[in-house]
Amino acid sequence: MKKLNLLLIGFGLLLASCGGGETAETTNETAPAKEEMTASEATSYTVNTAESNIRWEGGTAGVTVYSHFGNIKLKEGSVEVTGDKITGGTIVVDMKTIDPKDEGYSEENTPQDLVGHLSTGDFFLVEEFPTATFEVTGSEGNNVMGNLTIRGNTNPETIVVENVTMGEDGRMSATGKLVFDRQKYEVKWAHYLKDVVLKDEIDLTFNLVASK
Numbered sequence: 001m002k003k004l005n006l007l008l009i010g011f012g013l014l015l016a017s018c019g020g021g022e023t024a025e026t027t028n029e030t031a032p033a034k035e036e037m038t039a040s041e042a043t044s045y046t047v048n049t050a051e052s053n054i055r056w057e058g059g060t061a062g063v064t065v066y067s068h069f070g071n072i073k074l075k076e077g078s079v080e081v082t083g084d085k086i087t088g089g090t091i092v093v094d095m096k097t098i099d100p101k102d103e104g105y106s107e108e109n110t111p112q113d114l115v116g117h118l119s120t121g122d123f124f125l126v127e128e129f130p131t132a133t134f135e136v137t138g139s140e141g142n143n144v145m146g147n148l149t150i151r152g153n154t155n156p157e158t159i160v161v162e163n164v165t166m167g168e169d170g171r172m173s174a175t176g177k178l179v180f181d182r183q184k185y186e187v188k189w190a191h192y193l194k195d196v197v198l199k200d201e202i203d204l205t206f207n208l209v210a211s212k
Contacts, residue, residue, distance in 0.1 A: 042087055045172055045210035047077035054093060055205040058182075063195040068114060070100040075131055079210055081172060084164050086136065086144050091208075093132040095124055122189035123182075125151055134159070134178075144176065150185040159206060170212040178204045 052074050059067025073094050080088030098118055100111040119126040129151045136146040137156075148157040161176040181200050182188070191198045 042080040042082045043212065045079050045081060045089075045212055047074060047079065047091065048209045048211060049074045049076060051209040052077075053207045055207070056098075057203045058201075059199055060191060060196050061199050062197045064193070066104055067102065068100055068104060069102050070098065072099065073097040077208075077210075079136070079172075079174075079208065081164070081166070084166060085139050086161065086164065086174060087139050089136045091134045091206075093134075095119075095126045095130055095132055098126075123187050148178070148180060148185075150180075151187065153185045155180075155184050172210050174206070174208045176206045178206065180204070 054072050054074065055069065056072055057067055057069035059065070075092045075094040077091040078089050079086050079091075096119075098115050100114050105111055105114070118124055124132075132148070132150045134146050134148050134157070136144055138145045142161045144159040144161055146157060146159070147154050157178055157180055159176040159178045161174060164172065164174045166172050179201050182202050183200050187202075189198065
């Protein structure tokens with residue numbers, strides 16, 4: 001009788017031991033998945049158009065070399081940030097706010113003349129296409145990939161992000177550069193002097209400020 005009781009007690013302890021081991025193992029497997037899900041959540045920010053800006057620059061190459069540069073404003077925008085990476089969002093540029101800042105002008109060729117020419121069908125056809133957009137499709141390392149739309153033409157482009165700063169006040173700021181080929185967007189004007197070539201590359205430098 002004593003042997004039977006000892007066998008029953010031993011069998012019970014064995015079952016309890018096995019059950020406890022399975023419970024601990026299940027808990028250890030599920031914990032990392034919960035942490036990973038929390039870390040991958042994206043936070044949405046609204047772009048502050050008054051504090052944000054895009055610097056543009058384009059120029060010539062050939063016998064005569066010069067460049068024009070200036071600012072252009074954002075109309076609206078939003079970005080999604082995961083950790084310290086921009087992973088989503090859309091930026092809308094107001095093409096009617098082209099503002100030259102270089103000094104390559106005269107009484108005969110004023111900054112206003114340049115804005116007028118850039119607004120025509122030779123360049124950005126602003127009356128018909130008053131905005132340009134960049135829609136984020138993904139990110140990898142310091143590169144933010146997206147679709148750039150100018151004059152109704154859309155092509156994949158990449159912004160190389162230089163810096164992303166997250167503030168404790170719910171604000172974020174980011175800087176980055178994008179270079180695009182104007183020919184892909186029907187910006188095809190050729191310089192009237194045969195020995196001066198208008199470069200196809202236009203440089204954009206983004207300075208974004210946004211808040212939750």
